[in-house]
Amino acid sequence: MRLPFHGSARAASRRRATPGGAKRAPVLAALLIPAVVFAVIVFLLPLVNMVYGALFADGGTSTFFADATDPVFVRVLLRTATISAIVTVVCLVLGYPVAYIASRQGSVVGIILLGLVCLPFFTSALVRTYAWTIILADRGPINSFLIGIGVIDDPIRLVYNDIGVVIGMSQVLLPMMVFPLYNTMRGIDRSLLQASRSLGSNAVQSWARVYLPLSRPGILAGSTLVFISAMGYYITPMLLQGPSSPMFAQRMDTLLGQPGQRGTVATESVVMLLITLVLMVLFRKQLGLTLDASAGARRKLKQKAVTTRRGDMGRYLSDGLLSRCGTAVSRVLEPVRLWIAWVLTLTAILLALAPFIIISILAFSQDAYLRFPPSGYSTQWIESYFSSPQWLAATELSVRVSILAALIGTAIGSLAAFAIARGAAGRWSPMAYVFLIAPLVVPQIVVAVALLFSFVEVDVQGTETAVFLAYVLLCLPYAVIVMNTAFQGLDRVYENAAASLGSSPSRVAYTVVLPLVAPALIASVMFGFVMGFSDLVFAQFVGGPGAETLERLMFRTIREVVSPQVAAVGFLFFVAILIVGIVAVIVMRRRQNVAASL
Amino acid sequence: MPRTTKLTTILGASAAATLLATGCGSGAGGDASAQLYVADGGGAWGEAQRQAFFEPFTEETGIEIVPASQESQTAIYAAAEAGNPGMDVVNIAASMLPNWENAELLQPVSSDGWETVDTADFDPFPVLDHAVPSLIYATQIAYRPDTTGGDLEDWSDFFDTAAYPGQRSMGEGSVLANGVFEIALLADGVAPDDLYPIDYERALAKMDDLRPDILTFWSSGAESAQLLADQQVAAVSAWNGRVNDLAADDDSIAYTWNQALLHVDYWAVPEGADNVEAAQQFIEFASRPDRQAEFAGLITYAPTNAAAYDDIDEDRQAALPTAPGHADQVVPQSTEYWGEESPEGGLWSEVAIGYWQDWISG
Numbered sequence A: 001m002r003l004p005f006h007g008s009a010r011a012a013s014r015r016r017a018t019p020g021g022a023k024r025a026p027v028l029a030a031l032l033i034p035a036v037v038f039a040v041i042v043f044l045l046p047l048v049n050m051v052y053g054a055l056f057a058d059g060g061t062s063t064f065f066a067d068a069t070d071p072v073f074v075r076v077l078l079r080t081a082t083i084s085a086i087v088t089v090v091c092l093v094l095g096y097p098v099a100y101i102a103s104r105q106g107s108v109v110g111i112i113l114l115g116l117v118c119l120p121f122f123t124s125a126l127v128r129t130y131a132w133t134i135i136l137a138d139r140g141p142i143n144s145f146l147i148g149i150g151v152i153d154d155p156i157r158l159v160y161n162d163i164g165v166v167i168g169m170s171q172v173l174l175p176m177m178v179f180p181l182y183n184t185m186r187g188i189d190r191s192l193l194q195a196s197r198s199l200g201s202n203a204v205q206s207w208a209r210v211y212l213p214l215s216r217p218g219i220l221a222g223s224t225l226v227f228i229s230a231m232g233y234y235i236t237p238m239l240l241q242g243p244s245s246p247m248f249a250q251r252m253d254t255l256l257g258q259p260g261q262r263g264t265v266a267t268e269s270v271v272m273l274l275i276t277l278v279l280m281v282l283f284r285k286q287l288g289l290t291l292d293a294s295a296g297a298r299r300k301l302k303q304k305a306v307t308t309r310r311g312d313m314g315r316y317l318s319d320g321l322l323s324r325c326g327t328a329v330s331r332v333l334e335p336v337r338l339w340i341a342w343v344l345t346l347t348a349i350l351l352a353l354a355p356f357i358i359i360s361i362l363a364f365s366q367d368a369y370l371r372f373p374p375s376g377y378s379t380q381w382i383e384s385y386f387s388s389p390q391w392l393a394a395t396e397l398s399v400r401v402s403i404l405a406a407l408i409g410t411a412i413g414s415l416a417a418f419a420i421a422r423g424a425a426g427r428w429s430p431m432a433y434v435f436l437i438a439p440l441v442v443p444q445i446v447v448a449v450a451l452l453f454s455f456v457e458v459d460v461q462g463t464e465t466a467v468f469l470a471y472v473l474l475c476l477p478y479a480v481i482v483m484n485t486a487f488q489g490l491d492r493v494y495e496n497a498a499a500s501l502g503s504s505p506s507r508v509a510y511t512v513v514l515p516l517v518a519p520a521l522i523a524s525v526m527f528g529f530v531m532g533f534s535d536l537v538f539a540q541f542v543g544g545p546g547a548e549t550l551e552r553l554m555f556r557t558i559r560e561v562v563s564p565q566v567a568a569v570g571f572l573f574f575v576a577i578l579i580v581g582i583v584a585v586i587v588m589r590r591r592q593n594v595a596a597s598l
Numbered sequence B: 001m002p003r004t005t006k007l008t009t010i011l012g013a014s015a016a017a018t019l020l021a022t023g024c025g026s027g028a029g030g031d032a033s034a035q036l037y038v039a040d041g042g043g044a045w046g047e048a049q050r051q052a053f054f055e056p057f058t059e060e061t062g063i064e065i066v067p068a069s070q071e072s073q074t075a076i077y078a079a080a081e082a083g084n085p086g087m088d089v090v091n092i093a094a095s096m097l098p099n100w101e102n103a104e105l106l107q108p109v110s111s112d113g114w115e116t117v118d119t120a121d122f123d124p125f126p127v128l129d130h131a132v133p134s135l136i137y138a139t140q141i142a143y144r145p146d147t148t149g150g151d152l153e154d155w156s157d158f159f160d161t162a163a164y165p166g167q168r169s170m171g172e173g174s175v176l177a178n179g180v181f182e183i184a185l186l187a188d189g190v191a192p193d194d195l196y197p198i199d200y201e202r203a204l205a206k207m208d209d210l211r212p213d214i215l216t217f218w219s220s221g222a223e224s225a226q227l228l229a230d231q232q233v234a235a236v237s238a239w240n241g242r243v244n245d246l247a248a249d250d251d252s253i254a255y256t257w258n259q260a261l262l263h264v265d266y267w268a269v270p271e272g273a274d275n276v277e278a279a280q281q282f283i284e285f286a287s288r289p290d291r292q293a294e295f296a297g298l299i300t301y302a303p304t305n306a307a308a309y310d311d312i313d314e315d316r317q318a319a320l321p322t323a324p325g326h327a328d329q330v331v332p333q334s335t336e337y338w339g340e341e342s343p344e345g346g347l348w349s350e351v352a353i354g355y356w357q358d359w360i361s362g
Helices: A021-056 A060-068 A071-104 A107-122 A125-135 A141-148 A162-186 A191-198 A203-214 A216-231 A235-240 A248-256 A262-282 A295-318 A320-362 A380-386 A389-421 A428-441 A444-457 A464-488 A492-500 A505-533 A537-542 A550-560 A565-589 A592-597 B002-022 B028-034 B043-061 B076-081 B097-102 B155-159 B180-187 B200-213 B221-229 B240-249 B276-287 B289-298 B306-311 B314-319 B348-361
Strands: B035-040 B064-069 B090-093 B132-143 B168-171 B214-218 B235-239 B254-270
Touching: A021 A060, A021 A262, A021 A389, A021 A428, A021 A444, A021 A464, A060 A262, A071 A107, A071 A162, A071 A216, A071 A248, A071 A262, A071 A320, A071 B348, A107 A162, A107 A320, A107 A565, A125 A141, A125 A162, A125 A235, A125 A320, A125 A550, A125 A565, A162 A216, A162 A235, A162 A320, A191 A203, A203 A216, A203 A320, A216 A262, A235 A248, A248 A262, A248 A444, A262 A428, A262 A444, A262 B076, A320 A565, A380 A389, A380 A565, A389 A428, A389 A464, A389 A505, A389 A550, A428 A464, A444 A464, A444 A537, A444 B076, A464 A505, A464 A537, A492 A505, A505 A565, A537 A550, A550 A565, A550 B221, B035 B043, B035 B276, B043 B064, B043 B221, B043 B240, B043 B276, B043 B289, B090 B097, B097 B254, B097 B348, B132 B155, B132 B240, B132 B276, B155 B180, B155 B200, B168 B180, B168 B221, B180 B200, B180 B254, B180 B348, B200 B214, B200 B348, B214 B221, B221 B235, B221 B240, B235 B240, B240 B254, B254 B276, B276 B289, B289 B306
Parallel strands: B035 B064, B168 B214, B168 B235
Antiparallel strands: B090 B254, B132 B235, B132 B254
8 A cells, every 4th residue: 555755855955055954964864864774674675685585596597587487477477467557547547537626626525535535545455355246246236236227137247357356456546546646736737728728729628738748747656656556466356356367466475375486486576576666767757756856846847848738739730630630529528528527536436435335234234144235234243343352352453563663654754754854964865765765666565575585584474573564664655755745844934943042953843843743743653554554465474373463364254254244344444544534634634735745 | 594694684683673672572582482373274164173172272281372374374385484484283285295294394293102192093094204184174066056957966067067057166276175186187087096197288178168167266265155155156166164064054055975075184393383392282182082073073074083983973974074975975185196206397286286377377
């Protein structure tokens, strides 16, 4: 689960102009140490260890190339890439109108829209996937409805095939498309559209010729994020697919359970890592991974886009045929343009919410096994959760580890973000920024495999400690992004005023800076908590029987028994997360600059 | 493992420092010996284990058991290979046992010193140096006669979707105990005695025929039961314990013992286990006739210690895979073949998984 990032690492030199900044720089730079040391140990070293193992252990490079080009692996990779590409397109088609309408409407409607579509982001992918198996079944609500209204006679196969996989994955990944699109669109000057229309274009033409190109950075950022994440997807394809090839993460899971496959797993993970790195480098600007993505640079890009468009307009006018075709299409689309946008938006919302509706109904089933709709209603499954020591213990562990990880991650992330925002380490600041948010862009499955290998060697595999360390890593990039944005938005007048009145730097930090960024701190902790709490991949790969998180127990339960129990647990935590989410939105609304970073 | 020395040292030292700094040091490292991590089959099987083995063992010895679901243990084998399995007692299917043995990942079982169990009572699967038979079960056909329009009598009926319409589901083939290759060959008319060595091309050609009618390959016991209970499939290959539960609740589900594949699983102690002594103690405990009899009374999986039959009433015996009525119908999955070297190099079990992965990704 990851978020796009548009916090920017500003060039240090411009920042140093403030009095006292240069003098304090070495002290400030030391604030980077905890986060960087942590990320080196729990992110970089395990990856290096895995790459080293894949390249130089056992058979060495010859085995590496043999494994990396194994036809079965290549087929798995191709299938993974194909599905990921389809998911990316679906997310773009559904996410674009959502972001468009959300960025256009008044802030309340916009936030509600975003909230509805992005809700899934904060809840268990496992529970949602489990709901899809019910919704999409031959006798599920969708097929029953279609048969009921007479559209079809026989059920359409929607699950246990690629349709199911694409629907399930798109639902989970949609927010990662919507966030960066929304961000970009908020920055687009709508007067350009009016200008274009005053020059004779209709709304669709202006949209296609002016708006679309301007939203390109968001499209690229969102698509890259969705694609990279989809490549490492684990649970959704596993539960929804038919008798077809596994996707990458599933193959890792299978291989790790088989003899003598550690080398293969390492090799294939390294290949996936390389693919990710290539994509990261290609799309570094859009992903916010650049060393100088300052506001000025962004402005320049925007101007460049406009000028380029002007050239294109000329070409468009000179090409009469194209013009006529375009106008014809535009004329057809013109009256229905908002209608289309709203239909797609509502589809996106339905896609986002459907699993929760099903889960909420199933949670109150009176049946002993899964049946939809239930034959009657009761609270037995809710009650059995509260009376089960196993479920309560797993909940306690999940809450404890996730909160602790969120606090530690936010603490070290904030220190680093402060140093970065102040350009404390000179040209190293932006590099530290890129390094600290990199764990977001590497598929979680690859990190999980790397951590597994390293944790096994240092004897922490399968313990709470292992899960804790992984969750701090999960939280750290978000903390750095959110806090960096918050610190950048901080007017240094207050600090300077306090300092000039004789306050020591630590006093300034405590009495001035801290209160000003408190909402961002709270947002970061909540975020980190939710990330850890709803994680399954790390829990599954580095956790163990002695560290059974709630997600892990839910996964095990789904595989072991057929009952609405998991729906009941999913429902309870959906409600809990919803409350946390609403609180977070309220807190963040108080500080627009933080909200803007999301 | 020379390759990791340097990195490991750095990593270990730094990890320790991080932990000290953050004050989060709970986990298996130091105090693990107080608890015994034992493989838990999950569902009704896990429940039976709890009642018949885990709880009485804790009562008798005071040793706390942590039931560790092996089904969701993503990395059990990889962790064991690294010498840190995180489990004290594992449950291994006969088809995978040779891999563990070959890789020297299992500790010898101290059956010589057993006082409460006579190893001679184990029949038909004897106690091995590194493993003790834990239970006997079968993979059988369960189906919905309403949908298939008739009774499925063997695997060739299961594959004959023209005569017996409806979707099918089988266990994922990379788990050899799911018996995909044997099932396909039986369906193709191979006699039970001629199954081994497996003709992979032939088995997978038969699977090609059925593939369009396979809804999905199930990856967990619960899934196999859910697919049939939900009427998503008309017939499924499933473990007899699951089938027994399903059919007891639902009159519209039927099953057959004919050509059911008979399997045996083993208890073993992996190298690197934290609590070896208690693990050995547990395996002896779980091999006692009275414990195995209680287990077989809770779920229809048969005892491996034949002395247990004295404590199982006749009705119950008739429901087990080893019942005299079933004995001439079931087809035992080989316990030797999978551990033999293939001419292409590697054990047959590895070759088989390779064939499966190639087929499923194609």
